[in-house]
Structures are given as C-alpha cells and as structure tokens.
Amino acid sequence: MRVKRQKRHRKIVRFYTACFGFRQPYKVLCDGTFVHHLIENRIIPADNALSNALAAPVKLFTTKCVIDELKRLGQSHSEAVEAAYKVAIARCEHEKLKSADACLMEVIGEKNPEHFFVATQDVDLRKKLQEVPGVPLIFGLRNALLLEPPSSFQRKFVKTSEEARSCMTKSEFKKLKKSTKNILETKEIGDSSNKNEELENQKLEMQADKKTHYARKGMGVKDRPQFKRKRAKAPNPLSCKKKKNHENPRR
Numbered sequence: 174m175r176v177k178r179q180k181r182h183r184k185i186v187r188f189y190t191a192c193f194g195f196r197q198p199y200k201v202l203c204d205g206t207f208v209h210h211l212i213e214n215r216i217i218p219a220d221n222a223l224s225n226a227l228a229a230p231v232k233l234f235t236t237k238c239v240i241d242e243l244k245r246l247g248q249s250h251s252e253a254v255e256a257a258y259k260v261a262i263a264r265c266e267h268e269k270l271k272s273a274d275a276c277l278m279e280v281i282g283e284k285n286p287e288h289f290f291v292a293t294q295d296v297d298l299r300k301k302l303q304e305v306p307g308v309p310l311i312f313g314l315r316n317a318l319l320l321e322p323p324s325s326f327q328r329k330f331v332k333t334s335e336e337a338r339s340c341m342t343k344s345e346f347k348k349l350k351k352s353t354k355n356i357l358e359t360k361e362i363g364d365s366s367n368k369n370e371e372l373e374n375q376k377l378e379m380q381a382d383k384k385t386h387y388a389r390k391g392m393g394v395k396d397r398p399q400f401k402r403k404r405a406k407a408p409n410p411l412s413c414k415k416k417k418n419h420e421n422p423r424r
Contacts, residue, residue: 201290204293207294292311
C-alpha cells in the first residue's frame, strides 16, 4: 500500500513540474488546521515527513494571519502556535489581518505564481483551491500525508493551454506574413541587382575583347598563329630506278 501511494505521489508531482514549472526544493504553505494535525498525530519533524511524501526536499511556510488564528483558538493550540513560529513566513499584502483561508487564497492568487503546495485539513478551502490552476494540495489522514490528485479543472486548463500554444494567433500570423513579404522583396531586389551586374560584366568583357582585337590588328599581330603547310616533294630518284636483274652467265 505504501509503495503504491509513493508511485501515485511521484506521478502527481511530475504532472505539476511538467505542466506548471514546479522546482525543488518544493515550497509548502501550511494553514493552522494542518499544523495542528501534525502536532496531534506526532508527525515530527514535519519537513522530513513532507519530503518523504513528495520524494524531494521541501521548505515550509505559513502566514501571520494563520498564526493569529491559531492564537485565538486558545491553549489547546499552543503547541501548534509554537510550531508555526518555527517555519518561514510567507508575505501577505493585506494590511489588516484576515481569516486564514482568505489569507491563503490571496497569497495563492489566480495562478499561484510562487508555486506553493498548500497543506490544509479544511475541505472547503481545498475545494476552492481545486478551481485555481497549478495548486497541489496536501492533507493528513491519521499519521499519513497524502497528495491530492489534480482536479478536472486543472487538467482541462493544461489541455486548453497546450492547444492555445500549438495554434497561431492573429497577431502572430500578421507578423509572420509581414516578415515573409520583406524576405521575398529583399530576395527579388538581390536577384535583379545580380542580373544587372552580370550584364555589365558581359558588356565589359565584350569591350575588352574588341580593344584587344583592334590593338593586335594595328600592330600587325594575327589572332591565331599561322603554320606553313608542307608541300609535297619530288620523289627520290633512287627509288624510281629500275631494278637490275643479276643473272649468272652460262658456261
């Protein structure tokens, strides 16, 4: 069971790293209910437990509004207050203190630019955050920490954003059309200039040939070398002499 849970968690983490750009060490934003759950079930140290759940190093965060809410809950949550003071404080922009869930929603924003994992036991808060793209959710079940699978809204958001990236917008199409037109115009100008240069070079070559021809003619130099033909000579008189018959005289 534990091995299957770890495999499922790795798959969920890969989804958020590939689609939303989450990077290690992962930042986990904890609310008061989650901190209290860790204390009640003695899941300590919390950073080690969360790093085991995500199979990566983590850094814990909370907000001033969360700590203030834990203080108002009284002595029963005193250990949770002490534990919350030990983690890093995420900056919240509002001047006046808000409720913990409203504060966390404001820190996360519309697209979770800080790439927070949100750890909470509040079911209503988890439902709200499921409608925000790129927000992984962590919750505790007794002494186990679970990573919630991506919601249908988050998967749909990833699909539509991928389709939008693969398609060309009107402005991009106009830019592409303009750039191709400029390239073709510059190419045509270059071709015409090359043709003119070739014609000019041919004219210059012809003029140079004419000048050299007239110069040779004026100097009496012929263009091509003249070779004397060999005339046929008279036959060798010795070769024309008749053969003598050498007959032995009879005795």
